[in-house]
Amino acid sequence: MDALIIEGPSRLSGKVEVSGSKNSALPLLFASILFDGKVTYENIPRLWDIETTLKLLELMGCRTEWNKTSGQVVIFPEVTKKVAPYDQVKKMRAGILALGPLVAKYGEAKVSLPGGCAIGARPVNYHIEALRKLGVSVEVEEGYIHATVKGKLVGNEILFPEVTVTGTENLLYVGVMAEGVTLLQNAACEPEVVALGEFLKSCGAKITGLGTPTIKIEGGGLKTSSPTVVIPPDRIEAGTWVAIALATRSFLEINHCDSSQMTSVLAAFRQMGGKIEELNGGTTLKVTPSEKYSPLHIETAPYPGFPTDMQAQILTTLCLAEGRSTVVESIFENRFMHVAELQRLGAKIEVNGNVATIEGPVDFQGAPIMATDLRASACLVLAGLISKGTTRVSRIYHLDRGYQRLDEKLCRLGAKITRVAE
Numbered sequence: 288m289d290a291l292i293i294e295g296p297s298r299l300s301g302k303v304e305v306s307g308s309k310n311s312a313l314p315l316l317f318a319s320i321l322f323d324g325k326v327t328y329e330n331i332p333r334l335w336d337i338e339t340t341l342k343l344l345e346l347m348g349c350r351t352e353w354n355k356t357s358g359q360v361v362i363f364p365e366v367t368k369k370v371a372p373y374d375q376v377k378k379m380r381a382g383i384l385a386l387g388p389l390v391a392k393y394g395e396a397k398v399s400l401p402g403g404c405a406i407g408a409r410p411v412n413y414h415i416e417a418l419r420k421l422g423v424s425v426e427v428e429e430g431y432i433h434a435t436v437k438g439k440l441v442g443n444e445i446l447f448p449e450v451t452v453t454g455t456e457n458l459l460y461v462g463v464m465a466e467g468v469t470l471l472q473n474a475a476c477e478p479e480v481v482a483l484g485e486f487l488k489s490c491g492a493k494i495t496g497l498g499t500p501t502i503k504i505e506g507g508g509l510k511t512s513s514p515t516v517v518i519p520p521d522r523i524e525a526g527t528w529v530a531i532a533l534a535t536r537s538f539l540e541i542n543h544c545d546s547s548q549m550t551s552v553l554a555a556f557r558q559m560g561g562k563i564e565e566l567n568g569g570t571t572l573k574v575t576p577s578e579k580y581s582p583l584h585i586e587t588a589p590y591p592g593f594p595t596d597m598q599a600q601i602l603t604t605l606c607l608a609e610g611r612s613t614v615v616e617s618i619f620e621n622r623f624m625h626v627a628e629l630q631r632l633g634a635k636i637e638v639n640g641n642v643a644t645i646e647g648p649v650d651f652q653g654a655p656i657m658a659t660d661l662r663a664s665a666c667l668v669l670a671g672l673i674s675k676g677t678t679r680v681s682r683i684y685h686l687d688r689g690y691q692r693l694d695e696k697l698c699r700l701g702a703k704i705t706r707v708a709e
């Protein structure tokens with residue numbers, strides 16, 4: 288396991304490239320199961336979650352090739368075992384995305400229940416209930432979801448009780464391969480869902496309503512056998528760079544973005560006092576920091592609301608604002624694990640249920656801290672950058688699950704960070 292040793296405070300400058308989106312790449316990689324021929328991916332980020340996904344596909348019998356320099360992945364979807372084992376799914380909850388494609392293509396799947404994680408219980412009951420409505424028999428035994436299709440998959444109307452991103456994605460795979468019409472109500476509008484739907488459409492699927500809460504899928508399968516798809520830029524990584532620029536009071540140019548997917552995040556940072564210019568059709572963000580920031584009230588919400596995956600990063604930035612901010616976490620019940628670590632650096636934050644109250648501004652002092660989940664680790668690196676002295680962030684494997692070598696990108700911008708084995 289690695290740790291990062293950060294010498295702060297840091298002033299950064301320069302240009303940074305945003306990598307391909309993790310949460311787009313994962314459902315698109317699992318979509319390979321639906322095809323007969325090879326599927327080619329461009330702009331795949333170098334992340335542990337990608338390693339885990341390819342491992343899962345290999346355990347199913349697929350051949351995979353990953354050129355880590357060019358970012359190209361090719362999958363030959365020769366599935367022989369319709370199983371996603373616990374050993375892999377426990378590392379990455381998105382392993383649940385194997386369920387839909389296996390059921391859709393092969394009529395059977397044995398997928399480990401993901402279990403809880405640092406940010407909450409994260410059940411998959413909505414996925415299971417929705418699959419049952421399309422004619423899938425689902426039993427949960429010994430920690431595994433056993434899904435089988437006895438007759439045919441037949442479209443139906445599904446009303447998700449809450450917005451679920453991977454739940455909507457699992458139903459897209461199945462709806463496309465089912466007979467008749469599947470109507471998804473209260474579907475996720477996240478850009479990652481849209482990217483998956485657009486890819487399936489480019490392969491012959493008939494889907495309307497992507498990006499809205501009502502998605503209509505006319506089943507009937509896919510027409511293309513060996514497609515190619517380019518992974519879009521990671522909107523959460525881009526947002527994390529905005530937080531880093533503002534908090535370290537650095538001028539940064541962030542390239543390879545899609546600012547149209549970042550409206551709520553950019554609005555919040557602008558309201559704090561950051562100047563963010565959208566250039567080149569929104570693919571470049573030019574961030575100008577401010578000496579003083581205003582406090583905010585933020586509530587996380589499904590897209591287009593403020594993303595839970597940016598909560599830790601903005602909360603850390605709000606520690607520098609003059610006055611009291613509040614952050615309400617509405618998606619996950621336990622996503623404030625980073626607060627105790629930030630307090631070790633001097634943050635003044637109180638958590639009551641799902642509300643964090645932040646008093647600022649504070650001067651952070653370096654200390655040893657520990658990463659607890661993916662986005663929390665990004666906020667701890669950010670905190671290390673603005674702390675005086677040395678901050679050691681342990682358990683950095685969480686960061687490597689979802690950010691392509693954030694430390695190396697930061698060092699190129701002038702940060703003093705050393706990666707050590709522990």
Ligand code: EPU
Nearest residue numbers: 310381409410411412413414449450451452453618619661
């Ligand atoms: N929920 C249920 N039952 C279900 C499904 C969801 O109760 O069957 C609840 C969850 O417990 C949660 C809420 O519904 O309270 C929303 O969960 P959702 O299903 O949308 O989350 P997810 O699909 O498991 C994806 C991202 C997460 C991101 C969330 C919310 C991927 C691979 N993961 O998770 O990303 O936080 O949507 O936007 O797309 C991350 O990248 O760090 C990350 C955690």
